Amino acid sequence: MTQPSNDSTAPVSEFFLICFPNFQGWQHWLSLPLSLLFLLAIGANATLLITIQLETALHEPMYYLLSLLSLLDIVLCLTVIPKVLAIFWFGLRSISFSACFLQMFIMNSFLAMESCTFMVMAYDRYVAICHPLRYPSIITDQFVVKASVFIVVRNALLLSPVPILSARLRYCGKNVIENCICANLSVSRLSCDNFTLNRIYQFVAGWTLLGSDFILIFLSYTFILRAVLRFKAEGAAVKALSTCGSHFILILFFSTILLVVVLTNVSRKRVPMDILILLNVLHHLIPPALNPIVYAFRTKELKQGFHKLLQRGF
Numbered sequence: 001m002t003q004p005s006n007d008s009t010a011p012v013s014e015f016f017l018i019c020f021p022n023f024q025g026w027q028h029w030l031s032l033p034l035s036l037l038f039l040l041a042i043g044a045n046a047t048l049l050i051t052i053q054l055e056t057a058l059h060e061p062m063y064y065l066l067s068l069l070s071l072l073d074i075v076l077c078l079t080v081i082p083k084v085l086a087i088f089w090f091g092l093r094s095i096s097f098s099a100c101f102l103q104m105f106i107m108n109s110f111l112a113m114e115s116c117t118f119m120v121m122a123y124d125r126y127v128a129i130c131h132p133l134r135y136p137s138i139i140t141d142q143f144v145v146k147a148s149v150f151i152v153v154r155n156a157l158l159l160s161p162v163p164i165l166s167a168r169l170r171y172c173g174k175n176v177i178e179n180c181i182c183a184n185l186s187v188s189r190l191s192c193d194n195f196t197l198n199r200i201y202q203f204v205a206g207w208t209l210l211g212s213d214f215i216l217i218f219l220s221y222t223f224i225l226r227a228v229l230r231f232k233a234e235g236a237a238v239k240a241l242s243t244c245g246s247h248f249i250l251i252l253f254f255s256t257i258l259l260v261v262v263l264t265n266v267s268r269k270r271v272p273m274d275i276l277i278l279l280n281v282l283h284h285l286i287p288p289a290l291n292p293i294v295y296a297f298r299t300k301e302l303k304q305g306f307h308k309l310l311q312r313g314f
Helices: 023-054 060-090 097-130 143-158 161-166 186-187 195-230 235-267 274-283 284-296 300-313
Strands: 014-017 094-096
Touching: 014 195, 014 300, 023 300, 060 094, 060 097, 060 143, 060 274, 060 284, 094 097, 097 143, 097 161, 097 186, 097 195, 097 274, 143 161, 143 186, 143 195, 161 186, 186 195, 186 235, 195 235, 235 274, 235 284, 284 300
Parallel strands: none
Antiparallel strands: 014 094
């Protein structure tokens, strides 16, 4: 295997990912829970996609949006975790120049796509509870198609400059990334050029996209709560809120872990580097592993679909 370059003038053709530089001996032990979470995430999301595909009763806009979320989760997991496990198990730390920036693009754009999907799902719940009679005419299959195209195009276009700006930097010395993944700032810090523009663009684009999504999610649930409090029929409020419970829990998983990652990076001088690296990895693993499980336990129709799928299998 090619060794990391120490020549301060040699052009860089590949990078080396050094996971947990201060705790190299822990990597084999950490690989066990990570691999189990990875199998759980892929298996659970694949099962959910197959169930929705085979069960005609689940061919509804809400479940199509959930399918999109599961598809995004699968891609994120396959983009990040196999390489991390290859580093832990086989010491395959090298990653090519192009593969590194492709991973960077997928991580940035797909995480933003997940945030946007949560926003569309919040709008779906808003219409279902606040305008139930108009729901079939507003939330249609065509709406899901248009929303999916918007989710993909908006985030892919607005976040593609992040890896492009990073790839255009001049890398002529260090090629060791102190991270398990090709995070934008972890890679850009190795360049010989000033990467201020790269850092500013990621900050502005990221917070604009995620911030606008969370504002719209907050407004949707504010209107939902206000409508629910007006329900006078016994049990109507509880029933209405239960339909939003699964979605709200998924948003909580996603936003909480994202917030922790952001805060720890802001205070990176106070937080050990290995903690930051671990949080970055877990952010691409825990939500994908928990999302389908939460919906499976809280949605009656999905429970029935899973049960039928198991009966077909046996």
